[in-house]
Amino acid sequence: MHSISEENYIKAIYHLQGGKALVSTNEIAGRMNTKASSVTDMLKKLADKNLAEYVPYKGARLTDKGVLCANQIIRKHRLWEVFLVEKLDFSWDEVHEVAEQLEHIQSQKLIDQIDKHLGFPKKDPHGDPIPDRHGNYEKTNKTVLSKLKKGDKGTLIGLIDSSKNFLKYLDKQHMKLGTHIEIVDFEEFDLSYTIKVNGAELQISKLISDNLYIKLN
Amino acid sequence: MHSISEENYIKAIYHLQGGKALVSTNEIAGRMNTKASSVTDMLKKLADKNLAEYVPYKGARLTDKGVLCANQIIRKHRLWEVFLVEKLDFSWDEVHEVAEQLEHIQSQKLIDQIDKHLGFPKKDPHGDPIPDRHGNYEKTNKTVLSKLKKGDKGTLIGLIDSSKNFLKYLDKQHMKLGTHIEIVDFEEFDLSYTIKVNGAELQISKLISDNLYIKLN
DNA sequence: CTAAATTTTTAGACAAGACTAAAAATTAAT
DNA sequence: ATTAATTTTTAGTCTTGTCTAAAAATTTAG
Known part of the structure; x- marks a missing residue:
């Protein structure tokens, strides 16, 4: 569906978005350890695919489609983190790098079965909420x-x-x-x-x- | 370490090798659904990296280093297949495609823990032997x-x-x-x-x- | 043993994704 | 409100891996 690179940009924009209307090119470049020019190229591509709105010189924001996509990637990342800690005895400081790879595996059945295998956890090992198949997740008062x-x-x-x-x-x-x-x-x-x-x-x-x-x- | 593409070529050569001295360019292209010219390019690269010996117009054979690498990929592939069947209720005709993706995840700890989690299985769901960390596997009389x-x-x-x-x-x-x-x-x-x-x-x-x-x- | 068929390689092109350097736009500051 | 500083974009290049078309080598047939 989307390349690994596209997925990583989507994730970065999602995490930087917060309340802001637009996320700037430089912010994205900073978070991804890449150069602003590379970001510009990718933002155009994401806009073409209707995953982000891109306003030249101003920044970008994910579309609804982009947000859904981000939630799916985050769902996979966090479920894999739970799996690594619960089933494979990883410590919470070891899981991130491996989950960064595993989150790009394409298989709906795989991730749904992992979810089931883990008993449908609501939080990952760092306390972050795990979105369900539809991108919904529990917001806790913190x-x-x-x-x-x-x-x-x-x-x-x-x-x-x-x-x-x-x-x-x-x-x-x-x-x-x-x-x-x-x-x-x-x-x-x-x-x-x-x-x-x-x-x-x-x-x-x-x-x-x-x-x-x-x-x- | 090695790119996904390199790993796929290494695997293909390994599987085609059998008794033969050299595997031909066309055989590799056939198995990988690619063109002979692409294979030639990659064989040169694998030879540069000392993963294969390449004899122009004759074909290629994996070096010891290449064979070890192939065994590690196959180990990962087959362990993931066992995992999918045993832990996630996949049927034996569903596991291959997903394992093709999972076999490229880079983490020694991950695969060793999966191995342990599964109780160090010796065979995958299709009866093929699973190499250990050192590339050794049981040969059964069949x-x-x-x-x-x-x-x-x-x-x-x-x-x-x-x-x-x-x-x-x-x-x-x-x-x-x-x-x-x-x-x-x-x-x-x-x-x-x-x-x-x-x-x-x-x-x-x-x-x-x-x-x-x-x-x- | 030469000619034809096949296989393999080379040469050149392309797509994705990244980078550098320079130009353009925006923002900040005097 | 201009100039200066910063940010962003463009233009051009590079790498990896792929492709097509043509050339070269090898194998097969007569």
Whole structure:
């Protein structure tokens, strides 16, 4: 249907879109480690295929067709991540690269059977929601830890950054999805937090607190 | 490491090699649904990479390095086939196309964990042996059914042709790997056999008998 | 053993996707 | 409101892998 390269651009635009009306050429190039000129070429192609709207010099946005396509790719990526962790004993910092390859395998039956085999999971190992066949997924109420105040209590349910180093840091602190967290103190000077995790107190920097999603009790 | 295209050529040469000293350009082109000129180009590239020896106008043969590479691809292909059948309820005529894609996923850990997850199977769903990490595999004594004589008894342990239509024919006759077979009669005129399978007698043509591997009791 | 048929290779072209360098458009700044 | 800085696009090139058509080599036949 679509080439691997096209799929990777669709995914990048989807992730960069957020609230914005248009995603710029440079943003896409940055995320994909490619050059702006290559992005321009691809945006024209995606527009031809009605997967994106492209406004020269302004940027691009996925069409409904493009969004659906992105959701299918993300569905595959996240289901494969669950598979790798649950069935093949991968750790959560090892799954991304392999899932980047597996997400491009073309077989509707394959992905639906994987879904079934895993018991139709709703979340991937990093707490991100898994779209169903139709592109729908559960939105959960979540707050970035850096928005919390002293005394707030909640559960770690997701990550913003999912880079290897961040995941390894969390492992080192014995923090994983479902871990209970309590805000013990907040330091105005460097915006760091003291939190209680697994019964012990832990200092976390602003950067860390900006990358943890908490569900308040 | 190697491109998907390179891997597909390596696999094709491996499968065509058999006893022959050299596999011809046209044979490769035929098996891969490509043109002879494309094959020539690729053979030069494989020779540059020391994956094949290429003798212009004569053909090519895999080097030891090429054979090892072929075995790794075949290992991946066959393990994925077992996975699809055992874990995801695919039928044996559905697995090939998907495995053709999955065999190119690059991750040593992935394939070793799949192997472990499946309990280190020795045979794929069509009875073909699965090489281990080092490229070694079990060779079993097998005889093509068309070599058997009246009264011979044995077990179906493998197939030569594994095309969809042949697999569906076998399903229709309730024949699968492990099915016990007895030669009831042989007809000199059209070289057809009468065999006893699952307690019932069945006529099979020469073509069928040429594509079944039997292990004699 | 030469001529015909076949196979293989070469030469040149094309498509996808990426890159560089330069031009054009947009945005920011004085 | 011009100039300066930045972003984006265009134009042209490169690589991988493919193709067609023509040339060269090999094999087969008479």
